[in-house]
Amino acid sequence: MADTTFHRALDSDLFWSFRKSWTARVSSLVLLVLFGAAIFAPWLATQNPYDISQLFLLDSELPPMWIDGGDPRYILGTDQQARDLYSAILYGLRLSLVVGFASVALAAALGITLGLLGGFLGGIVDAAIMRVADILLSFPAILVALLVNGIARGVLPPDQHADAAIWVLILAIGLTNWVQYARTVRGSTMVERQKEYVQAARINGVSGSGIMIQHILPNVLGPVLVIATINLGMAVLTEATLSFLGVGMPATQPSLGTLIRIGNEYLFSGIWWVVIFPSVVLVVLVLAVNLLGDWLRDALNPKLR
Amino acid sequence: MLGFLIRRIIQSIFVMLAVALIAFMMFRFMGDPVNSMVAETATTEEREAVRERLGLDQPLWVQYGRFVARAAQGDFGLSWRNARPVSTLLAERFPATAELVLVAAGLSLLVGIPLGILTALKPGSLSAQTLQFVSLIGISLPTFVTGILLILVFSVWLNWLPSFGRGTVVDIGWWSTGFLTVSGLKALILPSVMLCLFQLTLIMRLVRAEMMEVLRTDYIKFARARGLPNRSIHFRHALKNTLIPVITIFGLQLGGLIAFAIITETVFQWPGMGALFIQAVSFGDVPVMAAYLVLVSLIFVVINTSVDLLYAVLDPRLRADAARAAH
Amino acid sequence: MTLLTVEDLTVTFPGRRGSVNAIENVSLSVEPGEILGMVGESGAGKSMTGAAIIGLIEPPGHIAGGRITLEGERIDTLPPEAMRRIRGRRIGAIFQDPLTSLNPVLTVGEQLIETIQTHLGLSRAAARERAIDWLRRVGIPAPEARIDTYPHQYSGGMRQRVVIALALCAEPRLVIADEPTTALDVSVQAQIIALLRRLARETGVAVILVTHDMGVIAETADRVAVMYAGRIVEVGPVARVLANPRHPYTEGLMASIPRIGPRPDRLAQIEGAMPRPHARPPGCAFAPRCPHRFAPCVERRPELRGTAAAAVACHLTTEVPA
Numbered sequence: 045m046a047d048t049t050f051h052r053a054l055d056s057d058l059f060w061s062f063r064k065s066w067t068a069r070v071s072s073l074v075l076l077v078l079f080g081a082a083i084f085a086p087w088l089a090t091q092n093p094y095d096i097s098q099l100f101l102l103d104s105e106l107p108p109m110w111i112d113g114g115d116p117r118y119i120l121g122t123d124q125q126a127r128d129l130y131s132a133i134l135y136g137l138r139l140s141l142v143v144g145f146a147s148v149a150l151a152a153a154l155g156i157t158l159g160l161l162g163g164f165l166g167g168i169v170d171a172a173i174m175r176v177a178d179i180l181l182s183f184p185a186i187l188v189a190l191l192v193n194g195i196a197r198g199v200l201p202p203d204q205h206a207d208a209a210i211w212v213l214i215l216a217i218g219l220t221n222w223v224q225y226a227r228t229v230r231g232s233t234m235v236e237r238q239k240e241y242v243q244a245a246r247i248n249g250v251s252g253s254g255i256m257i258q259h260i261l262p263n264v265l266g267p268v269l270v271i272a273t274i275n276l277g278m279a280v281l282t283e284a285t286l287s288f289l290g291v292g293m294p295a296t297q298p299s300l301g302t303l304i305r306i307g308n309e310y311l312f313s314g315i316w317w318v319v320i321f322p323s324v325v326l327v328v329l330v331l332a333v334n335l336l337g338d339w340l341r342d343a344l345n346p347k348l349r
Numbered sequence: 350m351l352g353f354l355i356r357r358i359i360q361s362i363f364v365m366l367a368v369a370l371i372a373f374m375m376f377r378f379m380g381d382p383v384n385s386m387v388a389e390t391a392t393t394e395e396r397e398a399v400r401e402r403l404g405l406d407q408p409l410w411v412q413y414g415r416f417v418a419r420a421a422q423g424d425f426g427l428s429w430r431n432a433r434p435v436s437t438l439l440a441e442r443f444p445a446t447a448e449l450v451l452v453a454a455g456l457s458l459l460v461g462i463p464l465g466i467l468t469a470l471k472p473g474s475l476s477a478q479t480l481q482f483v484s485l486i487g488i489s490l491p492t493f494v495t496g497i498l499l500i501l502v503f504s505v506w507l508n509w510l511p512s513f514g515r516g517t518v519v520d521i522g523w524w525s526t527g528f529l530t531v532s533g534l535k536a537l538i539l540p541s542v543m544l545c546l547f548q549l550t551l552i553m554r555l556v557r558a559e560m561m562e563v564l565r566t567d568y569i570k571f572a573r574a575r576g577l578p579n580r581s582i583h584f585r586h587a588l589k590n591t592l593i594p595v596i597t598i599f600g601l602q603l604g605g606l607i608a609f610a611i612i613t614e615t616v617f618q619w620p621g622m623g624a625l626f627i628q629a630v631s632f633g634d635v636p637v638m639a640a641y642l643v644l645v646s647l648i649f650v651v652i653n654t655s656v657d658l659l660y661a662v663l664d665p666r667l668r669a670d671a672a673r674a675a676h
Numbered sequence: 677m678t679l680l681t682v683e684d685l686t687v688t689f690p691g692r693r694g695s696v697n698a699i700e701n702v703s704l705s706v707e708p709g710e711i712l713g714m715v716g717e718s719g720a721g722k723s724m725t726g727a728a729i730i731g732l733i734e735p736p737g738h739i740a741g742g743r744i745t746l747e748g749e750r751i752d753t754l755p756p757e758a759m760r761r762i763r764g765r766r767i768g769a770i771f772q773d774p775l776t777s778l779n780p781v782l783t784v785g786e787q788l789i790e791t792i793q794t795h796l797g798l799s800r801a802a803a804r805e806r807a808i809d810w811l812r813r814v815g816i817p818a819p820e821a822r823i824d825t826y827p828h829q830y831s832g833g834m835r836q837r838v839v840i841a842l843a844l845c846a847e848p849r850l851v852i853a854d855e856p857t858t859a860l861d862v863s864v865q866a867q868i869i870a871l872l873r874r875l876a877r878e879t880g881v882a883v884i885l886v887t888h889d890m891g892v893i894a895e896t897a898d899r900v901a902v903m904y905a906g907r908i909v910e911v912g913p914v915a916r917v918l919a920n921p922r923h924p925y926t927e928g929l930m931a932s933i934p935r936i937g938p939r940p941d942r943l944a945q946i947e948g949a950m951p952r953p954h955a956r957p958p959g960c961a962f963a964p965r966c967p968h969r970f971a972p973c974v975e976r977r978p979e980l981r982g983t984a985a986a987a988v989a990c991h992l993t994t995e996v997p998a
Contacts, residue, residue, distance in 0.1 A: 179364060182601070182649065184608035190630055191642060195375060198633035281491055288493045289615050291631050308497055308616070312505060312512075319501070323494045331489040567776035573732055574771070575791045575842060576764030585790075589781045665781060665826040 068339040071332040078329055082138040089131035090117065094297060108317050121317045123303075124310060132303060133322055137329070139299040143213050144280040148272050150218030151279075155225025156268065160257070162226065163233025170230070177223040185220045189282050192216035193291050206294040213292055217279050224275070228267045232260050266344040273340050277333035284326055300326045357657055361650045366417070368646040372639035373416045377409075425640035430632050435640045439622060444524045445515055446621035449613065450606045452537055453545035458599065461549040462592075465556025469564070470583060480553070487550035492609055496543040496616035503539060511536050513618035540617045544609060548602050555598055559591040566590075593664050600656030604649040677748060679882050680706040680729065680850055685742035685752075687721075687728050689953075696953040698724045698737065699906045703980060706850060711876060711883045713897030713914065715890055715929065717950050720903040722886045726852040728752075729884070730767050731759040747849070765795040768843035768881075770853040774835035774860070778827035784811070784838050785823035788845055795846035810841040813878075814871060833864035837871065844875060851876075854886045869896055890929060894918055899985065902926050905950055905961035912986040922988040925962045960991065968992055 081088060108121040108129075121129050162170035180188060193216040200208055236242065236259055286292035287301030288308075295302060300322045307319025391399075400406055407415075419425075425435040468477040504512035516532030518525040527533030563569060564587055572586050611623030618624070622641060629637035685702040688695045699721035706712050714722045727733050729744055731751070744752040751762060763769070771777040779787060788807035792798060798806065804823070811819035814837040827835055836856065843851055853872065857865040873896055876883050885897055893900050893914060900917050902910040902925065910923040921927040928946040948965040957963060963973040972978075972991045980989040 179367060182364075182604075182653070183646075184605045186611070187608040187645070190611070190626070191638070194630035194633065194638050197630065198375070198635055198638075202633075277489075284491055285493060285612060288491075289612065289627050289630075291627065304494065304497070308493075311497065311500060314505075316501060316505075319497055323491075323497065327490055327494060330491070331486070334485075334489050567771055567773060568779040570732065571769070571771050571777040571839070571842070572779065572787075573760075574730055574763055574769035575794075575846070576760050576762065577790065577794055578760065581790065581794075586779050586782070590779070593781070663781075665783075665828065 065339050065343075067335045068343075071335040071339075074328060074332040075336065078137060078325075078332070079141065081134055082141045085131075085134040085138045089128075089134045091128040091131040093127050093132040093135050107315075123306060123318045124315070129303075129318060129321055132298060133300070133325055136298050136300045136303050136322060137325060139210070139293060139297065140280055140283055140301070140326070140329070143210060143217065143283045143293075143299065144276050146214045147217035147221070147279045147283075148275050150214060151221040151275060152225050152268060152272055154218065155222035156229050156264075158222065159226035159229025160233055160260070163230040163237065173226065174230075177226055180220070181223050185278065186282060186285060188220045189216040189286060190289075190291065192219050193286060197291070206296065209293050209297070213283055213286060216286070217282050220282070221275050221279065224271045225268060228271065229260070229264050232264045236260050236263070270337065270341045270344055273333065273337035277330050277337060280326075280333065281330055300329075353661065354658065357654050361654050364650055365643075365646060368643055369417050369420055370413065372420070372643050373413050375635050375639050376416065377412065420640075420643055425643075426636045428629075428634055428637050430628070430634045430637070435636045438625060438637065439640055439644060440523060442620060442622045442625050444526060445619060446607070446610050446614070446623060448527060449537065449540055449544060449619060449621060450603070450610055452541040453548065453606055453610075454599075454603055456541060457545040457548035457552055460545075461552030462556050462595075464549075465553040466560060466583070466588070466591075468553065469557045469560035472561070481557075484550040484553055487546055488554075490546075492543060492547055493612050493616055495546055496539075496613060499539050499543055500616070510539050512539070515620060540613050540619055543616065544606060544613045547609065548606060551602065552595065552599065555595055556591060559594055560587060563587045563590045593660065596663065597656055597660055600652050600659075603652050604645075607645055607648060677708075678705050679708045679710075679747060681745040682725070682729065683743050683745075685725070685728060685744065686740045687724055687733060687737055688740035689737045691954075694954075695740075697740070697906055698953060699728070699903075701742070701980075702903075702906075702908055703742075704901050704908060704911065706882050706884060708849065709876070709880045709882055710899065711873070711885055711897045713893035713900040714884060714886045714903060715888060715893055715900060716903035718888060719950060719952075721906040722888075722903050723854050724906075725903070726769070726854050726884060726886055730763055730769055730852055731756075732763075761795075764791060764843075764846045764848065766848050766850065768846070768848035768851040770836075770839055770843045770851060770856045772855040772858055774832055774839050777839050778835060778842075780827055783824050783826055784830070788823070788838075788842060791842055792845050806845065807841075810845045811838070813875070814838070814841045816841075832860055833867065836860060836864075836868050840868075840871065840875070844879065844881065847879070848881060850882045850884070852884045852886065855888070856885070857889075857892065858887070865892075872896070890918075890932075902929065905956055906953060907961065907989065908980055908987075909962065909990070910988045911980075911982075912988075916986070922993055923962075923990045924966045924968050924992070928965075960989075 086092075111121075117128075123129060123132070158173050162173040193212055196208070196212040196215065197205060200212075205212075239259075283292060283299060284301030284304070287299045288305045290305060293299040293302045295306060298306065303322035304319055304326070307315070307317075307322065311319060423436045427433065428435050428438060464480055468480050471477050500512045503510045511532070514536060515527045516534070516536035517530040518527050518533055519529045520526075527537055569582060569587060572582050577586070607623075610619075610621060611626055613619060614621045614623040615627055622644070625637060626641045628634070629641065682702060682704050686700050687698045689698055702721070702725055704712070704725075714725065716722050724733070724737075728739055731754070733739070739752055742752070743750055746762070746766060751759065754762070778784070785804065785807055788810060789800065789803045792803040792806050793800065796803070796806075808819045808823055811823060816822055816834060816837055822830075827838070830838060836859075840856075843853075856872065857868050860868060869892055872883065872885075875881070885893070887893060897914050899912065900914050901908050902917070902923065904925050910917065910921070910926045912922075917926060918930060921930050925946070932946070946965055951957065951961055951964070957974065959972070959974040959976055960966070960978050963969050966973065970991070976991070978989045978991045978994075980987045981994065982988060
């Protein structure tokens with residue numbers, strides 16, 4: 045079932061539309077490069093930014109190598125702790141993407157489960173899930189993420205904040221973004237429940253749910269993929285924002301957002317590169333994900349617009 | 350109309366009670382409230398006395414009831430961080446956030462709507478395509494990056510505008526305003542531009558999409574078939590239909606502005622509620638977090654309800670439905 | 677003088693698979709005060725002909741050939757602003773769906789008054805008087821009160837009456853009514869047709885009545901033009917065309933009208949479907965479905981022959997089948 049769907053999609057419209065759309069091709073190429081850089085960061089980096097013993101304070105605040113005073117060992121320059129910016133960005137990108145993907149996975153798993161539950165059970169369970177979803181949706185994502193973050197920090201003892209930061213972020217962003225998945229899956233489930241084969245299964249005393257899941261999951265695969273792609277962009281952005289605000293990744297384990305925050309503190313001393321380079325990488329990453337998401341949405345289901 | 354109003358208000362009250370429940374749970378279960386009230390060396394008896402005095406020995410729903418009653422009077426206790434009343438802290442910082450958000454909201458409407466109309470009416474033109482592209486970047490650009498770029502260009506390199514604070518403020522009663530001094534107004538420029546940029550692109554794209562949709566409708570075609578001038582078709586027949594849904598979204602986005610003000614206030618060290626909230630989050634300062642949550646929710650609920658009412662007033666179809674429902 | 681002449685009109689839509697002609701070489705004329713019915717299946721090009729006459733073809737579609745003349749003045753080449761002044765004032769239009777043709781956020785009166793003021797230059801008070809008068813003429817009860825209400829407060833039939841008032845209120849010489857009854861209840865359809873006929877007689881306005889309903893044509897029109905696959909295949913006085921259709925397609929169309937009296941077991945149907953614009957055969961577009969098809973039909977396209985009042989495009993009328 046899913047296999048043929050996949051091949052059909054690959055054969056015809058999706059692939060055709062991909063070849064036709066230059067934004068789709070450029071953004072996926074950019075993403076491929078960035079994902080590759082993140083995965084192979086330990087091999088591509090010239091320095092391990094987490095290892096303080098590798099930092100030489102004499103080399104701090106060096107500009108990028110092509111500017112006077114630059115050092116060829118530090119391609120994009122160094123920050124005030126003498127961290128090689130190029131390496132820090134590679135590791136930061138890695139962290140940003142890990143948080144992004146993990147929180148999307150959490151949100152998708154949570155949303156699909158709750159959507160199926162709501163759709164199957166209906167009644168009070170469904171009403172409760174959808175009510176919570178409505179309320180959640182009426183608050184800006186960043187506020188919800190901040191709140192979850194704040195509660196987690198309040199519960200955890202302060203000395204564990206730094207170590208738990210990545211899990212807190214994944215949790216906060218994941219809990220914020222499940223609503224769209226739940227709504228989509230619930231809608232499909234409700235449609236499917238009306239169909240004859242489910243009714244027939246019920247009359248025969250068989251629970252229809254097993255068959256339904258088999259039918260629903262391939263149906264929602266497309267929309268869920270679209271939501272997940274667009275979500276990834278949002279998740280990366282939310283992570284960066286939280287880290288920038290100082291409640292995300294700590295300075296000892298900087299993500300892109302943390303790097304930008306560190307750079308921002310030294311903006312007036314003329315060290316512009318610490319803030320600019322991570323920002324550029326972040327913007328390119330988010331822009332590429334968004335463009336790909338836009339394209340995917342149009343290509344898979346023009347009606348979703 | 351009255352029935353609609355009452356229904357909306359009852360709904361709002363339930364939302365506020367739910368938010369208060371979350372705030373209450375935060376108070377009750379995050380850390381031991383007694384710890385913040387007594388010295389570390391306190392004996393068990395002393396702790397019990399405090400516990401009793403705080404009513405923590407009562408059933409949970411009684412405690413919740415008391416919490417709601419106190420919250421309704423604006424009493425959220427003391428900040429765990431600096432031991433001042435939370436309500437005072439918020440009141441001090443409310444004007445800064447309110448002025449920032451209002452200016453940004455006004456800017457986003459004043460600029461976003463005309464640009465949206467322009468791009469909808471001349472979709473193929475160079476300026477429209479440029480605007481579309483810029484707005485795409487605007488939507489993908491993280492707001493804090495925009496803010497940093499603004500500071501870098503206008504404060505660090507050009508040295509035209511201040512990069513932090515509110516400038517000189519004038520106190521009018523308990524309200525401190527930056528509108529009355531030159532330095533106050535100058536200080537407002539960069540933060541409000543940063544804050545409005547995202548909303549502005551959003552409004553522009555929304556107006557454009559709605560307007561193009563409306564221009565395709567039968568009643569616009571019929572208006573053209575009657576030979577009405579383009580000016581009237583665009584600004585009398587199409588614009589009103591375009592703006593009705595835009596108002597709803599704008600209302601929801603106004604809430605978004607308050608949330609995004611957190612980021613703006615951090616970038617520009619703007620002494621508003623958002624900056625206070627971020628400090629509270631990073632220190633786990635529950636009373637401030639809870640109070641901020643309740644206050645912002647209240648603002649959201651008030652805005653959403655007003656928008657619904659406004660919508661009903663503006664759209665004759667809804668006005669009639671609401672009237673019928675009330676009968 | 678002939679009110680409207682359309683000669684050899686072709687409307688082209690550029691598309692991914694090359695350009696397609698929505699209508700091809702359409703010629704027709706309308707005399708003052710006349711009701712010309714236009715029939716055909718959906719997609720035959722009836723509405724497109726109407727849109728071309730009124731100058732409102734959706735881009736990227738455009739007139740690729742031919743000319744349109746209104747009261748001796750060529751109008752298909754006019755600049756947009758000049759064409760706008762003609763719309764409403766000299767050619768009115770009635771749209772299909774009264775539910776969507778009226779602006780929901782403006783009152784009926786605002787829409788009428790604006791149209792009247794745009795074209796007739798009356799004062800607001802005079803325009804309002806005129807608007808109330810028009811509402812009365814199209815049969816809206818208590819027009820003084822209803823003029824300030826919104827379209828959604830009217831029923832479908834009443835809204836179509838308002839649409840008719842809007843189309844006629846600037847006193848055009850010609851009205852193009854595009855399926856004016858299709859979206860309405862059957863019981864209301866007859867009332868609207870009767871109203872249209874009465875107003876045409878009272879005001880002397882000529883009407884191009886676009887419909888796929890031969891029954892409506894039979895009741896209302898003076899002459900009828902039958903369209904098929906973007907072309908006019910037959911034109912003639914209604915009585916003659918109904919009684920003695922010359923084109924095989926018209927014949928099939930007539931056979932599909934239910935009649936009172938001894939009824940056949942089932943209504944006749946034309947086998948097959950009208951070809952899509954990009955898949956029209958090189959010869960006569962109707963040839964694949966035509967029971968009288970013979971050699972020339974698949975080779976050459978038959979021209980519309982005859983007088984402006986009565987003409988047919990079929991090889992059967994000019995050549996004898998072998």
